[in-house]
Amino acid sequence: MNEPIAALRALRSVELRTTACPESADFYAGIWGLRTVEQGPDAVWLRGSGEQHHVLQLTAAPRNGLGRLSFALATPAEVDAAARRLAQRGLPILAGPGPVETVGGGYGLQFADPEGRVIELLADTFAVARLGREDAVPVGVTHVVLNTVDIDAAVAFYTDVLGMRVSDWSEHQMAFLRCNSDHHSIAFNRAEWTSVNHVAYEMPSVDHFMRGIGRLRHHGVLPLWGPGRHGPGDNTFSYFADPAGLVCEYTSGIAQVDEDRWLCRVWRRVPELSDTWGTAGPPSGETRTHMAGVADPGAFERFPELRERIPGAAALSGIGAVPVTAPGKY
Template identity: 80%
Template sequence: MDQPIVTLRKLRSVELRTTAPAESTDFYTDVWGLAMVERGDEGAWLRGTGDEHHVLQLTAAEQNGLGRITFAVATPADIDEAARRLELRGVPIVAGPGPTGEISAGYGVSFVDPEGRVIQLLADAYAVTRMYRQEAVPVGVTHVVLNTVDIDAAVAFYRDVLGMRVSDWSEHQMAFMRCNSDHHSIAFNQAEWTAVNHVAYEMPSVDHFMRGIGRLRHHGVSPMWGPGRHGPGDNTFSYFSDPAGLVCEYTSGIAQVDEDRWLCRVWRRVPELSDTWGTAGAPSAEVRAHMAGVPDDGAFGTRPDLRELARR
């Protein structure tokens, strides 16, 4: 079996395409708790309290969707080697390898997965000083859940190409995948179409998590589902909708994986394991509809030629 193309260090940032860029930027800064890095006519770059230059990029679009997911890689040499291995595998490269010329600088390569999602590997990006803020605000992005039309194929690609490991399954409906000790940084949900399901933001503690929910309530924003605590991952959860209808989550306390001891488990999809606290109840039809998103061809929408290349 071919080796993975690279060793991923962590999930760095997420770009979302949004139909409400101005309103969403205001929401994520004034209500959600991220800080502005830069704002332009077509979008914005926002940071948490951690050391990443930005964790969320919002880009104006006619339809909601995923722009790209960026992972941290150790060195530019690793990027060059990853690009070489991508070419050998026939995975379509859409940018790089080389200096990105983007706001966070760095040396990167971007490619598409079999469903058209753009994945960026990035080294030597700008770092920023960690912020101390008394408010209950996010450290950064901790995981992204993606809807897939073929969960087995999606898991195989992220396992074999990117070297991610499956931490747990929720029956054959969801797969939770890690790239470091966090239980998951990517999860796949079997669905009718490809779409972003939600983006989760790490709160430093359960106390920060609850106080963050309180702040949103003071702004008139109530959870669509939560607060509660998931079985797979053992993390707290509270899901909200941003002004464009994309789902964002506050979470804390993600399980830490000891590679030498962890055993992958298949969880039953029952209410008492979806929420071990028993406080959230079952997800409503509204939250399920928001998490389903809209069919998203990703890079295939603008580059139909990539679809056939990605299938080879």
């Protein structure tokens, strides 16, 4: 059995493709609490109060979707080793390994999973100073929930190839995966098509979490669902829609996993475990529609033969078939 290609340290940042880039940039850099670090004609990069150069990239696109997931590695040597292991597995590389020439810098590579999501592994990115935590603003991205047409295949890929560990299941509907002590940095949700469900941003405490919700309410932005506290992960939640209709979440207090003691659990999908506080009620139809998103071909749109090159991709339902070009520069 092949070893994982790398030891992931953390979810570093997320790129979202958005139909409302200028409006969403104003939203995230305004009342949501992130700060713009760089802006181009079709993209904007935003940071939280933590040490990541940026945690969110918004890229203008004709439909909403996931641009890429960026994970931190410790060193460029680990990126090079990941490239060798990808080649051994027959997984094509989309870019790198090598110096990253775009915003944030670093040394990295990109490849795609069997549903076309672009995964980036990065080391040595630009350093930024941590900001004060007095204001009710996010530290950074803490997890992303992804809709999948085959939850078992998705979990198998992210555990086998990326070395993530399953923390818990919510029956056979959701799986929560970790790459460090946080209960989950990626979760998969069974759905009719591949898409991004939501992106969650860590608030330093429950007090910051509630004050952030209050700030949005002051600006007339009400939660789609929440506030409440989930059973799996034990984290607080309050979900909102950004100007493009993509779902963003404030959260705090994620459970910490002791690798030597943690036992994976299968949670029942009942209201009292979806929200242990009992304050949020069930998610509305509008919330579910926002979280379903739209079918997202991801990398398969740019590389229409890639689907035939990624083991297992061709077996997944219907988002096209894909050519991989030679590994590209950043």
